[in-house]
Amino acid sequence: MAKSLYQQALEVFGHAADVMQLDPNIRKFLERPQRTLIVEFPVVMDDGRVEMFTGYRCQHNTARGPAKGGIRYHPDVTIDEVQTLAFWMTWKCSLLNLPYGGGKGGVKVDPAKLSKHELERLSRRFFYEIANFIGEKRDIPAPDVNTNAQVMAWYVDTYTMHTGYPALGVVTGKPVEIGGSIGRNEATGRGVAVVASEACKLLDKDISKATVAVQGFGNVGSFSAKILHDDYKAKIVAVSDVSAAYYNPDGFDINDLIAYRDNNKGLINGYPKGQKITHEELLELDVDILVPAALENAITEENADRIKAKLIVEGANGPVTPAADRILVSKGIMVIPDILANAGGVTVSYFEWVQDLQSFFWDLDDVRAKLTKMMRAAFADVAETKKKYNVDFRTAAYVVAIERVAQAVKLRGIYP
Numbered sequence: 001m002a003k004s005l006y007q008q009a010l011e012v013f014g015h016a017a018d019v020m021q022l023d024p025n026i027r028k029f030l031e032r033p034q035r036t037l038i039v040e041f042p043v044v045m046d047d048g049r050v051e052m053f054t055g056y057r058c059q060h061n062t063a064r065g066p067a068k069g070g071i072r073y074h075p076d077v078t079i080d081e082v083q084t085l086a087f088w089m090t091w092k093c094s095l096l097n098l099p100y101g102g103g104k105g106g107v108k109v110d111p112a113k114l115s116k117h118e119l120e121r122l123s124r125r126f127f128y129e130i131a132n133f134i135g136e137k138r139d140i141p142a143p144d145v146n147t148n149a150q151v152m153a154w155y156v157d158t159y160t161m162h163t164g165y166p167a168l169g170v171v172t173g174k175p176v177e178i179g180g181s182i183g184r185n186e187a188t189g190r191g192v193a194v195v196a197s198e199a200c201k202l203l204d205k206d207i208s209k210a211t212v213a214v215q216g217f218g219n220v221g222s223f224s225a226k227i228l229h230d231d232y233k234a235k236i237v238a239v240s241d242v243s244a245a246y247y248n249p250d251g252f253d254i255n256d257l258i259a260y261r262d263n264n265k266g267l268i269n270g271y272p273k274g275q276k277i278t279h280e281e282l283l284e285l286d287v288d289i290l291v292p293a294a295l296e297n298a299i300t301e302e303n304a305d306r307i308k309a310k311l312i313v314e315g316a317n318g319p320v321t322p323a324a325d326r327i328l329v330s331k332g333i334m335v336i337p338d339i340l341a342n343a344g345g346v347t348v349s350y351f352e353w354v355q356d357l358q359s360f361f362w363d364l365d366d367v368r369a370k371l372t373k374m375m376r377a378a379f380a381d382v383a384e385t386k387k388k389y390n391v392d393f394r395t396a397a398y399v400v401a402i403e404r405v406a407q408a409v410k411l412r413g414i415y416p
Ligand SMILES: NC(=O)C1=CN([C@@H]2O[C@H](COP(=O)(O)OP(=O)(O)OC[C@H]3O[C@@H](n4cnc5c(N)ncnc54)[C@H](OP(=O)(O)O)[C@@H]3O)[C@@H](O)[C@H]2O)C=CC1
Pocket: 143, 144, 145, 146, 147, 188, 215, 216, 217, 218, 219, 220, 221, 240, 241, 242, 243, 266, 267, 279, 293, 294, 295, 296, 315, 316, 317, 318, 342, 343, 345, 346
């Protein structure tokens, strides 16, 4: 039987736990998600029918602080996926040294099939259902796949009806007009670009001469491509979303492509300045850097052998299965794991939360400078640990992250 996503994630955790000889009692505790709320809720559709939806919010571990992590809307959302994403958030927050534990949420829905009003009613009803489980000091959601600043605005408004006072710090990734942080929108992509640049230095590769393929052209994929293109002068030769994949050996003008997508119902299909390729071909291109920035399991045992990129920077969560990862590493491909590569988003979410709690807002240069500094510091921690244990980047990242959470658990004590 195929392994569940959570079982696959435990494999990676287990390998790092072995390498660092993690205390077996703490290991047992960290292997399980602390709590998961399941909600079944009704939404009145535009034609008057009521449809039922299922949503989840999981808090994997809160030893280092309140749970933190996004909420995803997707037809394939399951409890297993949400718990795995929360598990990954625990390690991501720890790796960046943020005072948070790991959380994640999701609603099983295809938002493309909803009108804007239906999406708003679904968002508000879901947030109402989980309102007693979350909170500024308890669990702070944020955007993920198919959710955005507008959805966060509906969430905060719904929550505020509940509290009676404006609790802006209850979610991050909000519009800047209502307590969002400037720079959160681009933050995950900026973090991907910073980490790609650090990795290129290790590989002795000039990033301004690097070719890049990006899978997924949503928040993470498009900002990764834009910042690698605009700030690091890398050549983006391939991009994809669900609707299409395009290749241009001369490099895309990413700002032109973003403008096209924004005027084309959010899709890149039909873009005239590139050659159409298949989604599989994009992943297998002979490029310097591959940024998978869509969903889990993009690179599996099936296609790992055909991957030709020299560096993979995981914009998405879990785009490479553990079996595929072993193949890539054995081929000498450097894989920068999700918990490091895409941590820019939660880092600026942390900045947003701090700004909300203090009601004192920073400027864009400040946000970018602090983000870059923290991403570089995390990269350096991982590179040093990699050397110390003579392991791959993913294992090293987990060792750093697990060590901090294990320390917190040890200091707090497991026993009531
Ligand atoms: N948003 C954030 O701050 C963070 C997100 N992440 C992770 O990054 C990943 C992407 O999230 P985000 O950018 O926010 O989500 P979005 O919903 O903004 O974008 C997802 C993109 O992936 C595309 N896509 C989905 N499936 C495929 C596929 N099989 N092949 C090619 N493209 C595909 C979508 O296409 P289409 O639009 O056509 O459906 C869309 O362009 C997720 O794994 C998420 O958990 C990680 C850290 C932070």
